[in-house]
Amino acid sequence: MKIGDIVVGMFIIVSLVLMIIPLPVGILDFLIALNLAFGLIIVYNALFAKEALSMSSFPTILLFATLYRLSLNVASTRLILRDGDAGTIIETFGDFVGGGDPIVGIVIFIILIIIQFLVITKGSERVAEVSARFTLDAMPGKQMAIDADLNSGLIDEIDAKNRRQKIQDEASFYGSMDGASKFVKGDAIAGLIITFINIVGGIIMGSTRGMNVQEAMNHYTTLTIGDGLVSQIPALLIALATGVLVTKVSKEADVSDILAQELFKTPKVLYLSGSVLIIIGLFSPLNKIIVVGLGCLMIVAASIMDRNLQIQTVDEEVATEEIEADEIRKPENVVSLLQVDPIELEFGYGIIPLADVNQGGDLLDRVVMIRRQIAIELGTVVPIIRLRDNIQLNPNQYVVKIKGVQVSEGEILFDHYMAMNPGFVDEEIDGVETIEPAFNLPALWITEGQREKAETLGYTVVDPPSIIATHLTEIIKEHLDELLTREDVQTLISNIKETHPTLVDELVPKLMGVGEIQKVLQTLLKEGVSIRDLVTIFETLADNATSNRDTDILTEYVRQALKRTISKKYFMPNETTSVVTLDPAVEQLIMDSVKQTEQGAYLALDPESTQKIIKSTENEISKLEELGKQAIMISSPIVRIYFKRLTEEYFKNLIVISYNEIESNVELQSVGMVSIN
Known part of the structure; x- marks a missing residue:
């Protein structure tokens, strides 16, 4: 005790x-x-x-x-x-x-x-x-x-x-x-x-x-x-x-410091108070020696305080100039300039009220929700998002940077709403034509007074903070694979190890290193596949890494293990989904063009065949778009990854899925086939 x-x-x-x-x-x-x-x-x-x-x-x-x-x-x-x-x-x-x-x-x-x-x-x-x-x-x-x-x-x-x-x-x-x-x-x-x-x-x-x-x-x-x-x-x-x-x-200070600063910081107050005491003492029956004397003391104190304040002001100006001169003469600390923020959102001064809590802005709260939403949806932690105002931008402009490089931008009208026609509204409303930045859809800027009418007609109406948050969310999802670092992967591994130590000990580092696991997870995220079910991912890797160390092939095994997740994302239950398939001849041509090296496999397809495949793919995708359907391509498991790499630069929104990634209760309908004939 x-x-x-x-x-x-x-x-x-x-x-x-x-x-x-x-x-x-x-x-x-x-x-x-x-x-x-x-x-x-x-x-x-x-x-x-x-x-x-x-x-x-x-x-x-x-x-x-x-x-x-x-x-x-x-x-x-x-x-x-x-x-x-x-x-x-x-x-x-x-x-x-x-x-x-x-x-x-x-x-x-x-x-x-x-x-x-x-x-x-x-x-x-x-x-x-x-x-x-x-x-x-x-x-x-x-x-x-x-x-x-x-x-x-x-x-x-x-x-x-x-x-x-x-x-x-x-x-x-x-x-x-x-x-x-x-x-x-x-x-x-x-x-x-x-x-x-x-x-x-x-x-x-x-x-x-x-x-x-x-x-x-x-x-x-x-x-x-x-x-x-x-x-x-x-x-x-x-x-x-x-x-x-x-x-x-x-x-920040003791009571004595506060009293001295707040009661005796203004000489004018003491001048006025002393003058009043002197007048009262001279023109009233009060004791003149005491009252007038006290008034004179206050005026003298005010004079001394006034002189000290003037000296202090001059000293502060000199000190400020010396500090600025020292900063100019001092060698630049370049180490502090080397750090690059993973994600930055810069905006003009007109958007500052949206990010200022004191002015009722909730953009910071929406950024927090973006990180939570992506963590739940895709199973990874988004890095800290830096919000900065930039006077070089237009007042209503904002830009999104990934690792210091601008990847997208947008512009809003602060006191307006964005109205988008979902496709079935016939009646038009007045507004300023614009393009929705996240999905490049035609839209209109409307005023507060038009909002109720637009919603009644069936328009989708969103406010400026929602526009920025949605755009930022899509940009983050698009670049999430390159934002996933080895440190992030190690954090995920450590979290799984707390509940599944045997699995992690078997996989890391005996079968795969952190960098190899990172490549698998990055490939999954690049195609929008959630990595939240890390236990299934790690078990699949542990089962197959003993016979194959190619991260591309291992990723395909993982995708097949996650077929329930993939099917739920792209296919609706009890509903037939329209898709495009791949001609077996094209699949054979692709497989014959795959070259194996020590660094991995790559596709060495001749330019003429490549152009024919791209052209045929474009034609088949257009059929799905005319039907208002999502562009989904179905192929055999061994070809899927190479066809995706062949077409991803041309068709960013094309979803390529293998037959082994589709659950048995999913109903598909082929509306076309990619061929080179």
Whole structure:
């Protein structure tokens, strides 16, 4: 057990014992002095704390201090009523404050109670109550701000965790302070009751001991007032500490620095205040020496402050110029310029309100949702997306960069909506013609007033943040394979190892390295296949990597193992899907043109045959597009990957699937065949 635990335990026991066991007056004097010192320590700690959470244990301290003070009240009351003597400290306070007059002492004591109870304690309780309510109401917004900073890369996971913990601590602290203020209020009420009991009981006890009523009243009232003062002065200090703590707002400076900066930072205020005092002193019956003298002192102080501020301004300008000159002379730190952000979204100043939370923008929240959506849909973690404003862009323009290179751009109208005709709406609406950036569809910019009409007619209407978010999502999906790094793959492997250690130990690094697994996953992502089911992927690789190390062939095995996922994505249940097939002669031609090397296999098809295949593919795809169907090509498993590589530069949206990747309950209808005849 730690010493601190023993001290706290003994403190509670001693406080309770003080209420039961009579104390010698010398020990009581020491404990009363200790109570006063304890109060001073608390109030100065509260005064110079940087923020309220610096004394997060204050509610507990308040409870302990109240218990200790009440136990001293009980001990001193016993001595006053039993012996008519409660030590030198209580007697000295009673004589000194009252000046030998019990009535004066009673009045001063009551004034102290009123100050503590009605002014400081009441105000502190209200501030703590409001702070607790506001802190709880602000928690969701603060949590969203932390998520936005984390997503934009301003903070890391550790900082985010610390900030969230701090928000919870603040809510708990102010809630506790709201309740702890009741201790101070109850202590003040108890002080009044104890004082009344001591006076009445003292008069009765003095009368039974041969004193007349006047002598008993003077003696016991003096002791009671002294007892009340030595108890209520530390209580007043702790009540003051409570008020200081719950009203503390600055986290950067001490109270003395704040007061000096905020009360005496403007010479004009002191000039005006001093002038008013001088006028009042000269033209009123007030003491001219005091009032006019104080006014003159304030004007002199303002003059000195004004001169110091001018000197400080000049020094700051010189320091700024020197820093700028040093920056110019300093060799450029090129290391900081080498880092390239995986994904960047840059926008003109007209789009800033969409990304500014203070202006109601939710673009940061949408970026967070993009990362979550892709993680669920494709099973990989998207890198941090940097959002930056760029004054070189047009006000309403935005660009998307992948690894520092611009890959796409778009332009929006901030106060307009984009309306797209899904194909079955006949009635036209007025608007500015444009192209939807994500899918290159014809669209119109319409105003807020036209939105309801467009939706009623059947148009698809989206707001500017949704346009940017959708465009960004499609760009990320398109380049997700090149965003998947070895570190990302290692993270995925580590996650799987927590639940499937045997599988990972068998596969990595005995059969495949991280780089080889990365190539398989990149190939899957490039064709839009989810890698979320890593267990199935790793088991398939472990089963086949012993006989074949070609990552292309292994990828095909994985695709076949994921046929349920692939079929669900492209084929609707209980519905016939129109597809295009590949002529067996074309498949044979492709297989005859595959060349095997140590670095892997590649397709060496002559240009004439290539052009015929591309032309035939284009014709067959157009048939599907005329039917409003998705372009899907079906081929044999061994040919699929080579045909996909042959056509991917010409037809980016063409989906190539092998027969082994289709579930048995899927119904297909061939509307054409790619051939070279």
